[in-house]
Amino acid sequence: xxxxxxxxxxxxxxxxxxxxxxxxxxxxxxxxxxxxxxxxxxxxxxxxxxxxxxxxxxxxxxxxxxxxxxxxxxxxxxxxxxxxxxxxxxxxxxxxxxxxxxxxxxxxxxxxxxxxxxxxxxxxxxxxxxxxxxxxxxxxxxxxxxxxxxxxxxxxxxxxxxxxxxxxxxxxxxxxxxxxxxxxxxxxxxxxxxxxxxxxxxxxxxxxxxxxxxxxxxxxxxxxxxxxxxxxxxxxxxxxxxxxxxxxxxxxxxxxxxxxxxxxxxxxxxxxxxxxxxxxxxxxxxxxxxxxxxxxxxxxxxxxxxxxxxxxxxxxxxxxxxxxxxxxxxxxxxxxxxxxxxxxxxxxxxxxxxxxxxxxxxxxxxxxxxxxxxxxxxxxxxxxxxxxxxxxxxxxxxxxxxxxxxxxxxxxxxxxxxxxxxxxxxxxxxxxxxxxxxxxxxxxxxxxxxxxxxxxxxxxxxxxxxxxxxxxxxxxxxxxxxxxxxxxxxxxxxxxxxxxxxxxxxxxxxxxxxxxxxxxxxxxxxxxxxxxxxxxxxxxxxxxxxxxxxxxxxxxxxxxxxxxxxxxxxxxxxxxxxxxxxxxxxxxxxxxxxxxxxxxxxxxxx
Amino acid sequence: xxxxxxxxxxxxxxxxxxxxxxxxxxxxxxxxxxxxxxxxxxxxxxxxxxxxxxxxxxxxxxxxxxxxxxxxxxxxxxxxxxxxxxxxxxxxxxxxxxxxxxxxxxxxxxxxxxxxxxxxxxxxxxxxxxxxxxxxxxxxxxxxxxxxxxxxxxxxxxxxxxxxxxxxxxxxxxxxxxxxxxxxxxxxxxxxxxxxxxxxxxxxxxxxxxxxxxxxxxxxxxxxxxxxxxxxxxxxxxxxxxxxxxxxxxxxxxxxxxxxxxxxxxxxxxxxxxxxxxxxxxxxxxxxxxxxxxxxxxxxxxxxxxxxxxxxxxxxxxxxxxxxxxxxxxxxxxxxxxxxxxxxxxxxxxxxxxxxxxxxxxxxxxxxxxxxxxxxxxxxxxxx
Numbered sequence: 006x007x008x009x010x011x012x013x014x015x016x017x018x019x020x021x022x023x024x025x026x027x028x029x030x031x032x033x034x035x036x037x038x039x040x041x042x043x044x045x046x047x048x049x050x051x052x053x054x055x056x057x058x059x060x061x062x063x064x065x066x067x068x069x070x071x072x073x074x075x076x077x078x079x080x081x082x083x084x085x086x087x088x089x090x091x092x093x094x095x096x097x098x099x100x101x102x103x104x105x106x107x108x109x110x111x112x113x114x115x116x117x118x119x120x121x122x123x124x125x126x127x128x129x130x131x132x133x134x135x136x137x138x139x140x141x142x143x144x145x146x147x148x149x150x151x152x153x154x155x156x157x158x159x160x161x162x163x164x165x166x167x168x169x170x171x172x173x174x175x176x177x178x179x180x181x182x183x184x185x186x187x188x189x190x191x192x193x194x195x196x197x198x199x200x201x202x203x204x205x206x207x208x209x210x211x212x213x214x215x216x217x218x219x220x221x222x223x224x225x226x227x228x229x230x231x232x233x234x235x236x237x238x239x240x241x242x243x244x245x246x247x248x249x250x251x252x253x254x255x256x257x258x259x260x261x262x263x264x265x266x267x268x269x270x271x272x273x274x275x276x277x278x279x280x281x282x283x284x285x286x287x288x289x290x291x292x293x294x295x296x297x298x299x300x301x302x303x304x305x306x307x308x309x310x311x312x313x314x315x316x317x318x319x320x321x322x323x324x325x326x327x328x329x330x331x332x333x334x335x336x337x338x339x340x341x342x343x344x345x346x347x348x349x350x351x352x353x354x355x356x357x358x359x360x361x362x363x364x365x366x367x368x369x370x371x372x373x374x375x376x377x378x379x380x381x382x383x384x385x386x387x388x389x390x391x392x393x394x395x396x397x398x399x400x401x402x403x404x405x406x407x408x409x410x411x412x413x414x415x416x417x418x419x420x421x422x423x424x425x426x427x428x429x430x431x432x433x434x435x436x437x438x439x440x441x442x443x444x445x446x447x448x449x450x451x452x453x454x455x456x457x458x459x460x461x462x463x464x465x466x467x468x469x470x471x472x473x474x475x476x477x478x479x480x481x482x483x484x485x486x487x488x489x490x491x492x493x494x495x496x497x498x499x500x501x502x503x504x505x506x507x508x509x510x511x512x513x514x515x516x517x518x519x520x521x522x523x524x525x526x527x528x529x530x531x532x533x534x535x536x537x538x539x540x541x542x543x544x545x546x547x548x549x550x551x552x553x554x555x556x557x558x559x560x561x562x563x564x565x566x567x568x569x570x571x572x573x574x575x576x577x578x579x580x581x582x583x584x585x586x587x588x589x590x591x592x593x594x595x596x597x598x599x600x601x602x603x604x605x606x607x608x609x610x611x
Numbered sequence: 612x613x614x615x616x617x618x619x620x621x622x623x624x625x626x627x628x629x630x631x632x633x634x635x636x637x638x639x640x641x642x643x644x645x646x647x648x649x650x651x652x653x654x655x656x657x658x659x660x661x662x663x664x665x666x667x668x669x670x671x672x673x674x675x676x677x678x679x680x681x682x683x684x685x686x687x688x689x690x691x692x693x694x695x696x697x698x699x700x701x702x703x704x705x706x707x708x709x710x711x712x713x714x715x716x717x718x719x720x721x722x723x724x725x726x727x728x729x730x731x732x733x734x735x736x737x738x739x740x741x742x743x744x745x746x747x748x749x750x751x752x753x754x755x756x757x758x759x760x761x762x763x764x765x766x767x768x769x770x771x772x773x774x775x776x777x778x779x780x781x782x783x784x785x786x787x788x789x790x791x792x793x794x795x796x797x798x799x800x801x802x803x804x805x806x807x808x809x810x811x812x813x814x815x816x817x818x819x820x821x822x823x824x825x826x827x828x829x830x831x832x833x834x835x836x837x838x839x840x841x842x843x844x845x846x847x848x849x850x851x852x853x854x855x856x857x858x859x860x861x862x863x864x865x866x867x868x869x870x871x872x873x874x875x876x877x878x879x880x881x882x883x884x885x886x887x888x889x890x891x892x893x894x895x896x897x898x899x900x901x902x903x904x905x906x907x908x909x910x911x912x913x914x915x916x917x918x919x920x921x922x923x924x925x926x927x928x929x930x931x932x933x934x935x936x937x938x939x940x941x942x943x944x945x946x947x948x949x950x951x952x953x954x955x956x957x958x959x960x961x962x963x964x965x966x967x968x969x970x971x972x973x974x975x976x977x978x979x980x981x982x983x984x985x986x987x988x989x990x991x992x993x994x995x
Binding site (some may be wrong): 406484486488492493 | 637639640642648
């Protein structure tokens with residue numbers, strides 16, 4: 006127990022923090038109930054500089070300072086220095102960062118009080134707040150059917166436990182299904198992914214729920230009740246035979262999501278030929294019948310009776326699970342935001358996802374690289390008439406490592422850009438390729454070797470990011486600086502590929518609210534500990550896998566999928582899962598604090 | 612040629628307004644964005660590199676800072692918030708202090724006390740000269756100056772004394788500027804022993820100096836042409852006023868009030884309009900802080916604007932009072948006008964922000980000299 010009247014609580018509450026307001030008056034009252042708290046300071050009390058703080062420390066003989074508030078670490082150095090100058094131990098300045106305990110909706114006052122109580126008593130919150138454990142429902146919910154979600158589902162299913170795999174689109178496979186090759190091994194992405202997708206479909210332990218959204222999660226770790234919205238697919242998955250007659254007759258078209266908008270698909274469609282489940286679905290936004298009430302061409306064409314039901318409505322399904330794995334993935338950076346590169350303005354400025362489809366044998370051109378030109382209707386299509394590109398520029402770091410957009414590195418762009426160079430040279434030998442990079446980040450196993458291999462191929466790898474893409478005489482003109490040579494670089498190319506970065510998926514904020522798990526300032530889901538516990542979240546029974554936690558490549562996503570599955574299986578085998586930290590009432594915390602301080606005193610006496 | 616690396620240089624440069632010198636990660640976006648950056652004269656990134664490494668001699672021999680007209684494209688597109696535009700501006704301040712052999716420029720840029728103190732001191736001397744100096748020379752304030760109607764400006768401020776003083780000031784300021792430009796020439800062209808510029812090139816490229824001084828075509832290359840226009844109005848207005856006041860003072864400062872369409876007044880009105888317009892754009896810009904160009908303001912930027920504005924406003928007031936025959940007000944404002952104008956010219960033109968009127972066109976001239984330079988044959992050249 007600390008000597009009385011020697012601790013001071015400083016509430017760091019500057020005028021605007023961007024968070025919901027906190028009742029600091031209530032927290033001050035609560036802090037004063039502790040006998041060892043002698044002073045309460047507020048941000049507005051006096052001018053905070055070393056000299057003043059040192060004066061106050063000496064005046065009141067303060068030994069310990071608890072800095073509480075939103076990001077109180079910003080003033081910690083000031084207080085530590087002042088303590089040092091005053092001849093006290095600078096390490097006795099302890100942080101209570103309330104923003105760590107923000108759940109995305111509001112602050113829980115009892116939780117803030119618990120944190121304060123622990124720190125005022127000289128104990129860390131984590132040692133005091135050990136949650137109880139709940140019995141566990143062996144079923145698991147996996148949100149997201151990309152490679153991370155597929156891997157996690159399979160791992161759990163192999164342990165003979167039930168998995169609900171909820172996917173918002175009509176097929177599993179995620180972004181990886183759209184890729185041509187994987188780096189650095191140059192495996193065909195579809196060839197290694199589709200067997201896993203089929204496995205998911207065939208495993209009796211996996212209940213696949215495609216075209217579904219998680220709407221509500223209630224209950225507590227070990228026993229969550231999840232409401233899932235089954236969006237109306239309008240085609241019966243059980244009876245559809247996937248013959249495609251309906252799509253032949255369908256008059257409505259929309260850009261294909263799978264081909265990154267480079268081709269058109271019908272309003273009734275299969276996302277891609279290897280989709281799982283390989284069943285048709287109707288896109289309500291482009292279906293003529295759903296918009297005007299007239300058409301029904303697909304119903305007339307369908308050979309299976311009652312398979313297509315255009316009047317099917319969304320329905321809500323409730324499932325009970327013990328653990329939840331979030332694998333909701335990323336969204337690609339919107340290249341239109343960087344106007345200087347002219348994406349959306351010039352047809353031959355492509356994003357990496359579009360280029361990935363262009364390279365792919367199942368893509369818009371069957372794997373031949375053509376230029377894009379405008380057809381009669383004004384749509385941009387890849388045609389043989391437009392010719393093949395002779396010069397291609399690949400610009401790295403589009404939207405990443407840029408304080409105007411995303412300040413983090415998206416990790417995968419350097420490697421996939423190098424992969425593009427290789428694939429282009431494989432298909433069109435003699436093509437001049439310029440890679441404009443800032444720093445080459447080939448960070449993984451075999452990645453540096455891959456980079457060296459590309460360096461030996463006939464690719465101009467130029468340090469320096471180009472700033473502008475302009476159209477001149479039907480070609481694309483780039484202006485940049487070759488930094489290592491110190492020269493101005495101007496080149497004319499036929500095609501520009503923008504290596505766009507990764508951003509937190511559009512559902513992340515929504516899921517964060519539904520699941521009550523925090524996101525970081527960049528929008529990714531926040532893990533408990535970046536180094537030592539990257540799969541767990543602050544809520545018990547909810548784990549993260551794949552790019553929803555941060556940008557990562559396929560091997561890392563798969564590894565994290567397995568890791569999250571291991572955590573789930575661990576709790577199923579143990580039969581117990583820890584409750585939320587939020588679930589511990591303030592009284593329990595206070596009781597434990599007094600118990601712990603008593604044992605400490607006894608130890609000291611001994 | 613050996614190069615000395617001085618890491619402490621950047622600490623010195625911070626005093627000239629350089630912010631986060633360490634933020635740049637050399638992606639080259641700024642150089643590629645810049646419409647003025649050209650082969651052989653790449654900036655801003657290269658200059659940031661020199662600054663980060665502390666290559667003092669390389670910075671001193673750069674013409675590039677003067678080729679930048681601060682449109683702000685680089686700062687807007689910088690992915691690191693490294694603010695290349697302001698870094699170039701700071702380098703211009705630093706170079707001004709390097710060219711200046713008296714060392715006063717550095718004092719003025721790095722110490723507000725020195726700059727404002729000197730301005731106030733010179734202003735006080737001007738006021739003393741009018742109130743004490745002129746009466747002591749026999750030009751006493753007699754009642755006839757104010758009583759008999761009409762403004763006797765040439766009796767109050769004897770034209771031959773003012774003219775002599777103008778010429779003296781022009782010679783001092785011009786002498787300082789020319790000596791600084793010679794130092795600039797030495798650092799940029801002469802010091803590079805391995806490059807040779809022929810005399811003929813000096814003559815052939817000389818037109819660029821005149822052309823760039825009067826038209827500022829480089830400024831016009833920036834994306835936003837409005838600033839080129841407002842700056843050109845300001846510059847032309849100032850140049851006309853300067854020539855009229857220094858060279859043609861007896862023609863300009865007359866007791867007889869000439870008609871409004873007379874060249875004397877017409878020129879004055881144009882110059883006043885140009886100055887006011889340019890000043891208004893700059894002051895409004897610096898107050899609104901919407902454009903990057905005007906976002907960061909060093910003390911020297913504001914001092915220059917405020918003093919020039921005061922000069923113009925007092926000039927206008929003198930004109931109005933003179934026309935309406937208000938002798939006393941005219942004399943008072945004549946003294947204030949001089950007390951602002953003289954320190955402004957003496958401090959700002961050779962030592963501070965205003966020196967760019969000479970350095971910029973000369974930099975373009977030197978740029979072309981550099982471009983047409985040929986490697987000098989040295990006795991060691993065949994060894995390599």
